Amino acid sequence: MKVTDPSGQTWRVSRRWVPWRRRIRGGVDSVPSGFSLDGDDLLGIALLLVSLIVVPLLAILVLAWVELVLIVVVLPFAVAWRLVRGRHWYVEVRRGFRPWWEVDAGSWSASRERIADVAEQIRRGQTPARTLDVPELEHP
Numbered sequence: 001m002k003v004t005d006p007s008g009q010t011w012r013v014s015r016r017w018v019p020w021r022r023r024i025r026g027g028v029d030s031v032p033s034g035f036s037l038d039g040d041d042l043l044g045i046a047l048l049l050v051s052l053i054v055v056p057l058l059a060i061l062v063l064a065w066v067e068l069v070l071i072v073v074v075l076p077f078a079v080a081w082r083l084v085r086g087r088h089w090y091v092e093v094r095r096g097f098r099p100w101w102e103v104d105a106g107s108w109s110a111s112r113e114r115i116a117d118v119a120e121q122i123r124r125g126q127t128p129a130r131t132l133d134v135p136e137l138e139h140p
Contacts, residue, residue: 001115006125009095013119015111016090016102017075083108091115092132093122099132 003011082089089111092102105111118128 001119003119003122005122005127011122012094013115016092093118093128101128101131
């Protein structure tokens with residue numbers, strides 16, 4: 001459910017369908033080393049550009065496709081398992097598309113009611129405290 005708070009920020013309140021939250025963010029933490037950009041030759045510069053641009057992009061695309069395939073393969077079994085075994089559903093709140101908050105909401109009907117309640121609170125300006133993807137405190 002898409003909701004807008006009084007300040008105009010868009011929030012999304014929904015069930016989490018798979019047993020995990022998506023991890024692919026679209027960023028690269030490190031770049032390959034071993035190439036220098038000292039202008040010795042054009043081949044070295046070309047290899048550096050390929051390694052800095054193309055290789056990370058391909059890695060991100062491959063990881064995103066692997067995760068998508070896993071979701072497509074696991075989703076029917078996860079939903080069936082939850083429906084048959086009465087597993088609890090998680091309600092999650094995303095600010096835009098960034099995970100913000102989640103709670104174990106119980107059964108399908110309980111999670112539906114929880115989604116409606118949380119969405120109404122957000123509409124009134126009572127946003128839940130952030131519990132997901134909170135950066136760790138750095139120690140000096």
